[in-house]
Amino acid sequence: MSHDIIIVGGGVAGCALAARLSEADSLQVLLIEAGSDHNKDPRVKTPMLFRQSFSDRNIDWDHHAIPQEEIHGKQTVHPRGKGLGGSSLINYMSLHHPTRSVYDAWASAGNPGWGWDDMLPYIRKFHTYVEPSDEVRNALKLDNIDKNAQGKDGPVQLTHATEVNPLDKVWLETFENIGHAMTMDPLSGEPTGAYNVLATAAANKERSHAAAAYLDSARNRSNLTVVCNAQVTKLIFSGNRATGVIYTQDGSENSVSASKEVILCCGAFESPALLERSGIGRSDVLQRLGVAPALINENVGESLQDHLFTACSLEIDPKFVTFDQFRDIDNVKRALEAYQNNHTGPFAGTFRNMAHLPLLSSADDFDIDGILSSYKGPRTPAFNLAEDHVRTLLKQNRNASATFILVPAQVHMQHTDSLANIIAPTDPGSYVSPHVAISHPLSRGSVHARSTDVGDIIIDPRYYTHPLDVALAARHVKFIDTLINTEPLKSVIVPDGRRIPEWASFDTLDDTEKLLRYSNASFYHPVGTCSMLPREKGGVVDSRLRVYGIEGLRICDASVFPLIPRSSLMSSVYTAAEKAADMIKEDLGVRG
Numbered sequence: 199m200s201h202d203i204i205i206v207g208g209g210v211a212g213c214a215l216a217a218r219l220s221e222a223d224s225l226q227v228l229l230i231e232a233g234s235d236h237n238k239d240p241r242v243k244t245p246m247l248f249r250q251s252f253s254d255r256n257i258d259w260d261h262h263a264i265p266q267e268e269i270h271g272k273q274t275v276h277p278r279g280k281g282l283g284g285s286s287l288i289n290y291m292s293l294h295h296p297t298r299s300v301y302d303a304w305a306s307a308g309n310p311g312w313g314w315d316d317m318l319p320y321i322r323k324f325h326t327y328v329e330p331s332d333e334v335r336n337a338l339k340l341d342n343i344d345k346n347a348q349g350k351d352g353p354v355q356l357t358h359a360t361e362v363n364p365l366d367k368v369w370l371e372t373f374e375n376i377g378h379a380m381t382m383d384p385l386s387g388e389p390t391g392a393y394n395v396l397a398t399a400a401a402n403k404e405r406s407h408a409a410a411a412y413l414d415s416a417r418n419r420s421n422l423t424v425v426c427n428a429q430v431t432k433l434i435f436s437g438n439r440a441t442g443v444i445y446t447q448d449g450s451e452n453s454v455s456a457s458k459e460v461i462l463c464c465g466a467f468e469s470p471a472l473l474e475r476s477g478i479g480r481s482d483v484l485q486r487l488g489v490a491p492a493l494i495n496e497n498v499g500e501s502l503q504d505h506l507f508t509a510c511s512l513e514i515d516p517k518f519v520t521f522d523q524f525r526d527i528d529n530v531k532r533a534l535e536a537y538q539n540n541h542t543g544p545f546a547g548t549f550r551n552m553a554h555l556p557l558l559s560s561a562d563d564f565d566i567d568g569i570l571s572s573y574k575g576p577r578t579p580a581f582n583l584a585e586d587h588v589r590t591l592l593k594q595n596r597n598a599s600a601t602f603i604l605v606p607a608q609v610h611m612q613h614t615d616s617l618a619n620i621i622a623p624t625d626p627g628s629y630v631s632p633h634v635a636i637s638h639p640l641s642r643g644s645v646h647a648r649s650t651d652v653g654d655i656i657i658d659p660r661y662y663t664h665p666l667d668v669a670l671a672a673r674h675v676k677f678i679d680t681l682i683n684t685e686p687l688k689s690v691i692v693p694d695g696r697r698i699p700e701w702a703s704f705d706t707l708d709d710t711e712k713l714l715r716y717s718n719a720s721f722y723h724p725v726g727t728c729s730m731l732p733r734e735k736g737g738v739v740d741s742r743l744r745v746y747g748i749e750g751l752r753i754c755d756a757s758v759f760p761l762i763p764r765s766s767l768m769s770s771v772y773t774a775a776e777k778a779a780d781m782i783k784e785d786l787g788v789r790g
Contacts, residue, residue, distance in 0.1 A: 200226075200454070200455045200456070200457055201226045201227065201228040201423070201454065201455070201456055201457070202224075202225045202226045202227065202456065202457050202458045202459075203219055203225055203226070203227045203228070203456055203458055203459050203460075203461065203782075204228045204230065204442065204443055204454060204456040204459075204460045204461070205219075205227065205228065205229045205230065205461045205463055206230055206430045206443060206460065206461065206462050206463060206464055206472070207230075207231065207232075207284070207462065207463035207464040207465065207468070207469075207755070208229050208230070208231030208233075208281070208282045208283070208284065208409070208424070208426070208463075209279060209283065209284020209285060209286070209408065209463055209464075209465060209755070210283070210284050210285065210286050210408045210755075210768065210771045210772060210775065211284075211463040211754045211755045211771050211772075211774065211775040211778075212229060212231070212284070212408075212461075212463035212755075212775075213229075213282065213283060213284075213408035213409050213411075213412040213413050214324070214353075214408060214412050214772060214775035214776060214779070215461060215463060215754060215775050215778060215779055215782075216229040216412070216413065216416065216422060216424070217353070217412035217413060217415075217416040217422075218412075218775070218776065218779030218780075219779055219782060219783070220416055220419050220421050220422035221790040222421075222783060222788040222789060222790030223421060223790060224421075224788050224790070225421060225458075225786070225788060225790075226421050226423075227421060227422050227423070228423045228425065228454065228456075229422070229423070229424045229425070230425050230428050230430055230443070230445055230454075231281065231282050231424070231425070231426050231427075231428065232280060232427070232428065232429045232430070232652070233256070233257065233279075233280035233281030233282070233426065233427070234256065234257075234280075234281050234282075234426050234427055235281065235282045235409070235426055236257055236281040236282065236283065236287055236409075237282070237283075237409055237410055237414075239257070239287075241257070242257075242283070242287050242288075242405055242407065243404045243405055244404075244405070244537055244545055245291055245397070245399060245403065245404075245405055245545065245546060245547060245548045246521075246533075246544060246545040246546070246547065246548060247545065248288055248289065248290065248291070248548070249617070249618045249621060250618070251277075251287065251288040252277050252288065252616050252617045252618040253275075253277070253615070253616040253617075253618060255280070256280070256281075257279065257280055257281050257287060257288060258277045258278065258279065258280060258288055259277070259278040259279075259280050259467075259468075259653060260275070260276075260277060260278075260616075261275075261276040261277075261278060261467060261653075261655065261657055262274070262275055262276065262657070263276065263657040263658060263659055263720075264656060264657065264658050266658075266659065266660070266661050266662075268660075268661055268662035268663060268668075268715065269506075269661055269662060269715050269716070269718055270715060270716060272718070274506075274659065274661075274718075274719060274720045275615065275616060275617055275719070275720070276467070276657060276720055276722050276724070277617055277722055278465060278467065278468075278722070281409075281426075282408075282409035282413065282424070282426060283407040283408045283409035283410070284408060284465070285465075285722070285768075286398065286405075286407040286408045286409075286768065287405075287407050287409075289722075289766075289768065290548055290549055291397045291398045291399060291405060291548045292395045292396075292397060292548065292549065292550065292552070292766055293325075293356060293395070293396050293397065293398050293766065293768050293769055294384070294395060294396075294552065294554075294601075294764075294765045294766050294769065295321060295384050295385055295769045296317075296763040296764065296769060296770050296773075297314075297387060297388050297597065297598075297763070297764055298314035298387030298388055299387075299388060299587070299591065299597055300587075300638075300761055300762075300763050300764065301313050301314040301316075301317050302314050303583065303587045303761050304730070304759070304760055304761060307583050307731055307732075307735070307760055307761075308731055308732040308735065308737075308741065309730055309731070309741040309760070310741055311741060311777075312730070312741065312777075314387060316777075317773055317777065318385065320773045320774075320776040320777045321349070321385065321769060321773050322347075322348065322349040322350070322352065322385075323349065323352055323776050324349065324352045324353065324354055324769075324772040324773060324775075324776050325348070325349035325352040325353075325354045325355070325356050325772070326349050326350060326351055326352050326353075326354070326355055326356065327345065327348030327349055327350070327356050327396075328355055328356060328357040328358075328400075328401050329345055330357075330358040330359075330360075331360070333362075334358055334359060334360065334362060335358075337362040337366070337367065338358060338359065338362060338366060338370065338394040339370050339374075339379065339393075339394075340358065340394070342380055342381050342382060342383055342389075342393070343383055343384065344383045344385075347383055347385050348385065353411035353412050353415075354398055354406050354408075354411045354772060355398070355399065355400040355401065355406040355411070356396040356397070356398060356399075356406075357396065357397055357399045357400070357401060357403075358394060358396065358397070359394065359397075359547050359550060360403065360542070360546065360547075361542065361543075361546070361547065363519065363547075363606065364518060364519075365518055365519075365520075365551070365604070365606050365630065365690070366394055366550070366551060367686075368686050368687055368690055369392060369551040369553075369604050369687070370392055370393070370394070370551075371685075371686050372392075372681060372684050372685070372686060372687040373391060373392030373553055374392075375684050375685060376558075376680065376681075376684055378390065378391045378392060378553065378555060378558075379391050379392055379393075380392055380393040380553075380554075384396070388596070388597050388598075389554065390554050390555060390556060390596075390597065390598050391553060391554065391555070392551070392552070392553035392602075393552060393553070394550050394551060394552075395550045395551070395552045397547070397548055397550065398768065399548075402541055403537075403541040403542075403546040403547075404541070408772075425445075425447070427447060427448070428445045428446070428447040428452075429445055429446050429447075429652045430443045430444070430445045430464075430472065430652075431444050431445060431446060431451075431475065431650070431652055432444045432472075432475055432476050433460060433472065433473075433476035433478075433751070434453065434455070435476075435477075435492055435748070438493070438747060438748055438749055439748065439749040439750045439751075440456070440459075440460040440745075440748055440749070440750045440751035441455055441456060441460075441750070442454055442455035442456050442460065443456075443460060456750070458750065458786060459750050459751070459752060459782065459786075460750060460751050460752075461751075461752045461753070461754055461778075461782075462751070462752070462753045462754070462755070463753075463754050463755045463775075464755065464757075465724075465755050465756060465757065466502070466645070466724035466725055466726065466727045466728075466755065466756045466757040467645050467655055467657065467724060467727070468652075468653075468655070469727070469728050469753050469755055469757045470498050470499035470645055470646070470647075470727045470728055470738075470757060471499070471645065471646065471647040471655045473498050473499075473728070473738075473745075474487060474489065474498060474499065474646060474647040475487070475489065475647055475650050475652075476489075476492060477489050477490055477491050477492030477493065478491075478492055478493045478495060478498060478745070478748065479494075479495060479498035479499060479646075480494070480495070480496050480498060480499065480500075480646070481494050481496070483498075483499065483646050483647065487647055487649065487650060488650075489650065492748075493746075493747045493748060495733070495738060495746060495747065497580075497728075497729065497733070497736045497737060497738050498727070498728065498738055499644050499645050499646045499727050499728075500578075500642070500644050500726075500727065500736070501578070501580050501581075501642055501644075501726040501727065501729050501736060501760075502642065502643035502644050502645050502657075502658070502659055502660075502724060502725075502726055502727050503584075503639060503641075503642065503643075503724070503725050503726045503761075503762040504639070504643070504659045504661075504720055504721070504722070504723055504724045504725075504762070505601075505635040505636075505639065505720070505721035505723045505762070505765070506635060506639070506659070506661045506662070506718050506719070506720055506721070507603075507633045507634060507635035507718060507719060507720075507721050508633070508634050508635070508671060508675050508710075508713060508714040508717055508718050509605070509609050509611055509631050509632065509633040509634070509717055509718070509719070510609075510611075510631065510632065510678075510697060510698060510699065510702040510713060510717055511607075511608040511609055511629040511630070511631040511697060511698035512629060512630055512631070512632070512682065512691050512692075512695065512697055513627045513628065513629055513691070513692045513695030513696040513697070514628050514629060514630050514690045514691055514692060514695070515628070515689075515690055515691075515692060516627070516628045518606075518628060518690060519544070519606075520606040520607055520608075520628045520629060520630065521544070521606055521607035521621070521623065522607055522608055522623040522627065522628045522629055523544075523623075523628075524623055525623040525624070533545045549603060549604075549605050549606070551603065551604040551606075552601065552602065552603050552604075552765075553601070553602040553603075554598035554600075554601055554602075554637070554764065554765070555598055555599070555600055555601075555602060555674070555677070556595045556596060556597060556598055556599055557592065557595055557599055557600075557670070557673060557674065558677055558680070564669065564673065566589060566592050566593060566666070567589075569665050569666045569669055570585060570589060570666055572665055573640075573664055573665060573666070575642075575663060575664065576642075578735075578736050579731070579734070579735035579736055580726075580729055580731055580735060580736030580737075580760060581640070581642060583731075583735070583760065583761065584638065584640055584761055585640060587638065587761060588638050588640060588666070591637075591638070592670075598637055598764055599636060599637050599638070599670060599674070600634055600635065600636050600637055600670070600671075600674040601634070601635050601637060601764060601765045602632060602633065602634055602674075602677075602681075603632070603633040604630055604631070604632055604633075605621070605630065605631040605632075605633060606629075606630055606631075607621055607623065607629065607630075607631060608621075608622075608623060608624075608625055608627075608629040608631060608698055609621055609631045609633075609698065610622060610624065610698060611699075611716070611717040611718055611719055612699075612716075612717075617719070620719060625696070625698060627695075627696055629696075629698070630690070630691075631698075632678050632681065632682075634671070634674050634675050634677075634678070635671075635721055635765075636667060636670050636671050636674060637764035637765070638761065638762060638764065639661075639664070639667045639762070640664040640666055640667055641659070641660050641661055641662060641663045641664045641667050642660060642663075642664075642726075643657075643658045643659035643660035643661075644656075644658050644660075644727070645657050645658070645724070645727050657724075659720070659724075661718075662714075662715065668711060668714070671710075671711075671714050672707045672710045672711045672714060673707065673710075675704065675710040675713060675714055676704050676706075676707060676709075676710045678704050679704035679705070682704075699713075699716065699717055702717070721765075721766075723756075723762065723763075723765075723766060723767050724756065724757075725756045725757065725759040725762045725763075725767065726757065726759055726760060726761075726762065727757045728745075728753050728757035728758055729757075729758060729759070729760040730743065730758040730759070730760055731760050733746045736760075737760075738753070738757075738758075739752065739753050739758050742781050742785065743758060743778055743781070752778070752782070754774060754775055754778040755771060755774075756770070756771055758774070759774075
């Protein structure tokens with residue numbers, strides 16, 4: 199059985215590419231996904247039921263890192279969506295656009311065509327902005343949004359909340375009083391300040407995930423074939439050309455060929471692992487796996503970057519509604535009924551209060567150059583790119599160096615078995631939980647195949663192995679003290695109320711460093727493991743996403759991002775897929 203193009207992985211990028219490439223009638227496109235079609239799963243369709251998907255191996259790959267020395271040996275959990283739609287099936291649905299500085303840094307690193315001005319049309323192409331009501335616009339202070347600058351007819355639907363929680367107003371007004379409300383449009387390039395984040399939800403408040411957005415209207419095309427529950431185990435080569443894949447389905451092994459291209463869209467964990475299982479990677483990894491080398495590239499699986507957030511919970515006045523109410527099963531039933539009857543109530547929304555901030559504390563004791571020079575780890579060209587970028591951002595101190603999120607629920611960061619147990623109302627009382635993550639961590643890790651079995655990988659993020667990450671995170675976490683002592687948030691928090699962990703303090707940098715090393719979890723934003731860079735600078739793919747040394751093989755997912763965007767990846771992955779589709783059509787000389 200032969201196709202022109204085989205796409206491996208039906209996640210965010212895979213669904214978008216399959217839909218866009220099959221617009222060309224002359225291309226026969228095959229999309230292979232290891233998981234199932236979950237489009238009718240209520241956990242997927244209902245925004246606030248996403249927690250129910252975590253650690254369910256039918257829909258979540260449920261990866262865990264190896265013990266991380268700098269955070270007391272914690273093995274962070276890394277949920278990854280398994281099924282058509284990938285992680286857009288199970289994520290928090292919050293979508294934040296990337297920044298001009300990051301995309302321009304990608305371009306400056308040897309990737310022409312990937313700068314902000316090049317990417318902005320593709321950001322608009324993937325989404326449709328659904329305008330809020332005047333009531334919501336006024337309550338959430340959305341006058342900074344230029345509706346004419348947003349996407350108008352893209353597949354993914356972006357909406358604001360339809361019901362305003364009083365805590366939304368508290369968050370926005372607190373930052374106004376500090377002087378950091380967001381006054382710029384989210385697509386202005388470098389917006390900072392507090393705002394109410396967009397959600398990937400349709401106007402009817404059902405999740406707008408990649409499969410629903412891109413594939414629902416494309417699956418009846420005669421030139422698009424979608425195969426689910428099929429795990430690709432290996433790539434097939436003829437000389438230095440990728441010609442197909444081997445996959446298992448229902449216990450049997452199958453092979454399928456591609457006359458033009460194989461495109462990997464397996465994500466930052468599985469794309470490098472699939473390369474390694476197929477003989478492309480570091481010599482030591484291939485030798486350990488017992489895999490015959492097809493191509494040695496020491497960059498495969500390296501330069502892993504991820505956001506690690508710090509969080510604590512603060513008891514608040516019980517008159518404010520939080521998700522802690524769901525310790526009462528009757529409240530759960532009422533919320534489910536409200537959503538099932540008319541798509542309203544707390545299950546119709548998700549966590550949405552966010553801020554992007556520069557460093558606001560005194561910089562008198564913050565010797566950026568001194569801290570950077572104290573780093574004793576490896577200095578690769580890819581690392582130097584990131585270090586120069588972060589140094590510039592911090593010295594200008596205009597662009598955000600951290601993201602803050604207010605979660606209206608208690609969190610228990612000591613849990614490492616599942617994110618479902620992290621966000622769980624086990625303690626009495628009502629809480630809000632400020633979350634803080636630095637925008638561009640310099641700590642670099644790796645991911646490699648542990649064996650030739652699909653999903654058996656070694657994830658080593660090496661969190662906080664760079665001293666600047668620790669110094670910067672400690673200062674941003676300390677800013678929580680300013681937040682909770684500024685009205686109106688100050689009046690919401692119970693004086694001398696309970697905290698989780700109970701010893702959490704923001705008084706000194708020693709206090710906040712203790713907190714960030716203990717009370718943390720991954721934001722599951724892994725990138726960089728098949729970086730788009732010149733090969734001599736750490737690259738696995740070139741600026742047209744072609745794998746170096748192998749013809750007919752590309753990668754399109756977050757693994758190619760050479761520098762991590764400042765918060766969530768979803769916008770950047772959709773954008774990269776839209777751009778990749780145009781590049782591939784151009785390279786193949788097809789239209790559609």
